[in-house]
Amino acid sequence: MNLTCAHRSTTTFFGMLPSAKDRTQPTVVFIFGGSGDLNYRKLTPALYNLYIDGFLPERFAVAGIGRSEYTNEAFRERLQGGIAEFSRRKEGPWDEFAPKISYLKMDVADDASYAQITKLVQTCQTDWGVEPNVLFYLAVAPQLVPGIATNLSKLSFCHNHERVRMVVEKPFGHDLASAHELNVLLGGLFAEEQIYRIDHYLGKETVQNILALRFANALFEPLFNRNYVAEVQITAAETVGLEGRGGYYESSGALRDMIQNHLLQLLCMVAMDAPTSFNANEVRNKKVDVLNAIRPISPNEVDQVAVRGQYGSGTVKNKPVPAYRDEEGVANDSQTETFAAVKFMVDNWRWYDVPFYLRTGKALTEKMTSITIQFKEAPKLAFPAEVTAESWGSNRLTINIQPAMDIRLSFQAKRPGQVLDLDPVEMVFSFKGAYEGQEPEAYETLLLDVMLGDATLFMRADQVEAAWRAVTPILEHWEGHKLAELPTYAPGSWGPDAAHELLTKDGFVWQ
């Protein structure tokens, strides 16, 4: 860990020091895939908002790298379009920011072309009079990552562990073996603390708030264990279907695309033990402890704990949705699941016997990401049978990640009046209501963290592999047992019937 990190490690919290504005060092950012969608929609808007908020260092440059032909001016103009369309702030000092952007046309497979990178770094160093930090953002197809990383490792300045960092986008591997292989490759070229495996879910404000909720409060933590929790549900639902992402998705599927990374990370945040500090490795140790405690699923129980499905044709919110198999780039006998639900057990003292149900899917009823902690029922023997039979509900803590951003506590209250009725009621804290418009985008948070050298919210090699290990038995079983027909579900539903049975056979229902 570099000096900056070491100094900060005792006082960081998700990388955000009160004094974060003063902490970023002169930096050059290189975005591989600079002319691509992620930069257009997310990365440049995030950098621009960080700039407006004063988080970027005064000495800052960003270069897009791509195969297309752009002048600097044309490239800036293109990105300005991304700001207009996707930035949370459209207005601002764009003319001040734009000159920091340049474009490098490169063939990333040709190591000679990397000299342009060295040259830009040297120019900045000369202009600024200090050695800059360098950040490589690999927003490229996964098959390009090994080549780019190999070529970058040949640049001598890249071995400065303190100043050079690399962000690797998902998917990180296609399975455990390929993820391991990639880790070994990258680990041979760079130090682990230089590698930032990004999971943008972890940059979301409501996700970060899970740790604040759990560990800055005395109220919740005593209840977060098997003594009080009956089950946990984590749902990430989309209403849209494939929408042209056929090529990638067809070889991935819901389990790889969402559960292996985002949803298992949310599970870790709900289930992890309290870190002794918010030091990056300490937090990641506590999270990987959870992944390592996940009960291995044996091949013959996969069908009991995991459900897959594929949407047919229909409508979602009155919009027609073609069947998955009719989408472009999808085989007409595709076995790729667009819906997956898995029951995981975390075999440690805190969570033994408490099921964690994860589900995700495309073309579902509602767009929402949400965590529900369902508490065990209170002993109800003191209450009249009439009351407990009809109006009894147990307690629930709901953390809505998106698009709603709120925390809800469901409990029982007595309905006013002379007749006894217990009503389930809710207490709500709405982040949106309290802080309308103040929340940064996930990529802002994460890009700033990389610049600050804080890896707390990024995947360490062992985390990625532990997460792959958790889903591997399901992947293998599903690949080994192709079905003539995958269970289909109607667009606008909550997935195949089997997803409901996954819970009902345990006595629960999806919330």
Added chain:
Amino acid sequence: MNLTCAHRSTTTFFGMLPSAKDRTQPTVVFIFGGSGDLNYRKLTPALYNLYIDGFLPERFAVAGIGRSEYTNEAFRERLQGGIAEFSRRKEGPWDEFAPKISYLKMDVADDASYAQITKLVQTCQTDWGVEPNVLFYLAVAPQLVPGIATNLSKLSFCHNHERVRMVVEKPFGHDLASAHELNVLLGGLFAEEQIYRIDHYLGKETVQNILALRFANALFEPLFNRNYVAEVQITAAETVGLEGRGGYYESSGALRDMIQNHLLQLLCMVAMDAPTSFNANEVRNKKVDVLNAIRPISPNEVDQVAVRGQYGSGTVKNKPVPAYRDEEGVANDSQTETFAAVKFMVDNWRWYDVPFYLRTGKALTEKMTSITIQFKEAPKLAFPAEVTAESWGSNRLTINIQPAMDIRLSFQAKRPGQVLDLDPVEMVFSFKGAYEGQEPEAYETLLLDVMLGDATLFMRADQVEAAWRAVTPILEHWEGHKLAELPTYAPGSWGPDAAHELLTKDGFVWQ
């Protein structure tokens, strides 16, 4: 316990069965103090609302008893004025209800005049063809209670423990000795289950909800103990001063008028163990357990745990308030406290070492009754010192009884943004918001309970005496140590400075 009670005891919950509407028996209610204020403002409006809601039995009669001269018509007209002024419903079938009301002019000291009561009961019995239940409501000055009870006990039908009940208003005794004496007297004349010592605070919806909150939910109960609670505050504040109640208040004071009864009862509801049923005696056993566990205050520590004060002249909310000693009926060297704050300790396994701070007063800043459960701080070592120093607050559950009717959970959340700030935020459940206008008045609830024979919300003899026992050392010390000048406080303040010191010396502050 009478048969009806015995049958109901396994299924009641604060006396309110779903089927309560079918359970009231033909009843004659006699209100001693019929021409008085309580009947005018509270009792008749409550009975009228119960009638509108269909909770009164079809065969029902109510007779006001007083020394004044009224025809039935004139009496009904008077009470109609009370409905217009104080009923939560002004409209309604008054003409249908009014004929059920009659008036008996009686000298309550003259036992011959009680024949009128017997006569009315007999008339009802003849008219209705069944033996009615009879309810005596003693809304009279406390010195009249023994005489009335003695005379009533001479009526032969009053020995029917199942059908005849008596409601005794506060104050129940002036101190432990007089309360005990009254209990002995009443206990010699009637069975304990016939005697309903009323504390109207316990009829309030938000107070009843404390038990629902605690025992119908799995979320709160695990936290309600010394492991998690730092301290509990119970405040009942009034903005008004004496307003003409001089005679009674001057001989009573804040400790007797509020703390011995209402506030200690709220303490019991917060601190009691879970009852195994909502049977009246089971609930009252659990409550009296708390009172019996209150650490006796030794005479030489009274000044450390109890604060008294008297308001001077000033203004509350821009209205001039004369000094207490300038009020009519108050001695100009009065020692009566208009403010009292007491720290009680409950010496049992659940609450050992957790202070319960109770305070009440007249002419204070705000009219409100509220309970605050302050939780211990979370261990904050994982957080940066800058964060914990400035923005750290601990968790709090606030139950607002009146005029606000809500439950608030205060906790820490991360303020959105790249700069770390923890903000104290609130989740709120508002009874008013959820059930606007649906809540019955406390007297409705309590009168119906008496009619149903459910004594859960009423004081048993041993409860009253245990509560007196808890405050006796303070009463005796204060009476034995008259001060030349009581600590005074400005109207519109939160009481004398010593009330604040009572908490600050323990490291807490009033919320």
